Amino acid sequence: MALPTIVPGRTVPACPNLSLSPNSRRPRHPSHSIHASHHKFQDAAFRQQIRTIHQSRQNHQQWPILKAIVKELDATVSDPDLLTQEVEALAAEVTQLLDGANLYFVGMMGSGKSTVGKIVAAALGYPYLDIDAIIVETAGCTVAQIFADQGEQAFRDLESQVLQDLGARKGVVVSTGGGAVMRDQNWGHMSQGIVIWLKGAPELLTKRALSDGTQSRPLLSQSSDQGDDAYTALLAKVTGILDKRQHLYRQSDLHIPLERSPGDPSDCGATPAAVAYRVLKSLEEHLKKGAI
Secondary structure, three states, X not given: OOXXXXXXXXXXXXXXXXXXXXXXXXXOOOOOOOOOOOOHHHOHHHHHHHXXXXXXXXXOOOOOHHHHHHHHHOOOOOOHHHHHHHHHHHHHHHHHHHXXXXXXXXXXXXXXXXXXXXXXXXXXXXXXXXXXXXXXHHHOOOHHXXXXXXXXXXXXXXXXXXXXXXXXXXXXXXXXXXXXXXXXXXXXXXXXXXXXXXXXXXXXXXXXXXHHOOOOOOOOOOOXXXXXXXXXXXXXXXXXXXXXXXXXXXXXXXXXXXXXXXXXXXXXXXXXXXXXXXXHHHXXXXXXXXXX
């Protein structure tokens, strides 16, 4: 079954691959799941779709990512080739220590899970998978539309199904949705690998969300004021969501700071390449410690 094509910026009128439950617009209890007879995501065809996406992305070409990391880390380094070799050796060592373990990136909207995840995957030679993108490709509509048509609970059910399927695979880097940590069953799947929290202050996350736009982020899109009021309203929203999730994010194996200069209110965060390097170093330390 061919994947639907989603053109960036185009509004998709409906979810062509999503079979809605007759009661899908009514709130669901957290313990309720979408039954197989009601939802295409629960059947064998969906699981085959995930396998197809996964296999197609295993054929990716490795990026010239190591030199890019070096350039971002220190543009004035006197011997970039030597430093590149050091980063290459680090990535190779981490790959060997991982021994096929999956990496799961968690964190708030705007933390850079997708961007950093792609860099880390390329450095390790791992396939990269984005759970939101898999859901969009398979459903044939945007995350925002799933929220609007069936609500957040339905989206979380799809998210859990994808995590369950990916948990059976080895050697992939996965970016999760910001709320994936809210379900115990998701932790059951992710804990088979290494969970990495990209940790940022609410102010930093809010600046990034405003810069990227909130239209594709259903939990933030309600904050639509303009100017300074937009920042204040969105900051309150981000802070509220983070307060509810922070104790869950803390269960992650690694906590990676996003700030370039901690304590600086004007800080817009470290570059994705610099954060990716922090991830690699933390992975090395974590895996060596576990091997002792």
